Amino acid sequence: MIDKMNSIYHRHSKVESMNLKTLECFLTLAQTASFTRTAERMHLTQPTISKMMQKLETEVGQPLLVRGRQGLGLTEAGQRMQQRAERMVIQWQHLQREMQALDRLEQGTLRLGLCPMVSPLAAPLLRRYLGEHPGVELALTEDGGYGCEKALLNDRLEISFTALPTTHQGEFEQQALVRYPLTVCLPPDHPLAAKSALGWADLTGEPVILYNEDFALAQWLTRLSQRQGVELEVVLRSGQWDFIGAMVGSGLGLAILPQPICDRLPTGQVVQRPLAPALDWAIGLIWRRDTPLSPAAQAFLTLAQSMMGAAARPA
Numbered sequence: 001m002i003d004k005m006n007s008i009y010h011r012h013s014k015v016e017s018m019n020l021k022t023l024e025c026f027l028t029l030a031q032t033a034s035f036t037r038t039a040e041r042m043h044l045t046q047p048t049i050s051k052m053m054q055k056l057e058t059e060v061g062q063p064l065l066v067r068g069r070q071g072l073g074l075t076e077a078g079q080r081m082q083q084r085a086e087r088m089v090i091q092w093q094h095l096q097r098e099m100q101a102l103d104r105l106e107q108g109t110l111r112l113g114l115c116p117m118v119s120p121l122a123a124p125l126l127r128r129y130l131g132e133h134p135g136v137e138l139a140l141t142e143d144g145g146y147g148c149e150k151a152l153l154n155d156r157l158e159i160s161f162t163a164l165p166t167t168h169q170g171e172f173e174q175q176a177l178v179r180y181p182l183t184v185c186l187p188p189d190h191p192l193a194a195k196s197a198l199g200w201a202d203l204t205g206e207p208v209i210l211y212n213e214d215f216a217l218a219q220w221l222t223r224l225s226q227r228q229g230v231e232l233e234v235v236l237r238s239g240q241w242d243f244i245g246a247m248v249g250s251g252l253g254l255a256i257l258p259q260p261i262c263d264r265l266p267t268g269q270v271v272q273r274p275l276a277p278a279l280d281w282a283i284g285l286i287w288r289r290d291t292p293l294s295p296a297a298q299a300f301l302t303l304a305q306s307m308m309g310a311a312a313r314p315a
Helices: 002-016 020-032 035-042 046-060 076-103 119-132 145-153 216-227 241-249 259-263 295-308
Strands: 065-068 071-074 108-114 136-142 159-164 172-186 207-211 233-238 255-258 271-274 280-288
Touching: 020 035, 020 046, 020 076, 035 046, 071 076, 108 119, 108 145, 108 295, 119 136, 119 295, 145 159, 145 216, 145 280, 159 216, 159 295, 172 241, 172 259, 172 295, 207 216, 207 241, 207 255, 233 241, 241 255, 241 259, 255 259, 280 295
Parallel strands: 108 136, 108 159, 207 233
Antiparallel strands: 065 071, 159 280, 172 255, 172 271, 172 280
């Protein structure tokens, strides 16, 4: 009994692994009951069709075709093969259509990471992309740049916005999009507001409000200040730029923010002073170096490059 079950299993396994062209020839032969008409439809020679059927019968271990007085017919095994082969060919055709739809961006999913700071700047790009590809679903994950990097490494995202350079050097390809100067935001009545520009030494001992530690920009600023021999006195962390601005306006501390973020804060709440030497905030898109992008992600990258960026390079 066990040997019989193993035999059936192996036969079914062979059926699943058969060449699709062979199955299509078999189905055409079952429909036409003629090697001549099958050869014409499949654009093959009759000897080729005959050899394909002989090989198919050898693989399944059963005769599939029978020649009778009424012409070519199917054995019981052939009838079962016909039922199974029809389902397999239909499933393959459905799969082909799905792959074509993905390639044409008629459907698909864009798994995108987005940092809160980048959200206002990315809105025009997202609006145009979704307008051009309404069949693509946007699966958006909002997190800090460092958190998005980890999500990419864990395959929870396919492509993500982040501040550059990345923390995980060597793991990503990157597409630089735009650069903005970083400025020090401080209350209008702060003593440092009298200076035209501020250096790292000016921040020594000053209370600083910084982004959360999972933000790439926060980690980068910490590293830069330490290289200058300055340890930032962080009194508060937040993931919301408007809250950081409000706390600066209240007098709690200073903040280092990209200029377009500072420009969005209410007039009169804070003043901006450039860093000296000047320091830029670069944002871009990153994706796994060893993983090809899906058509949906590739289209997003191409659109981002045409609207905002330059040539991609390794991170």
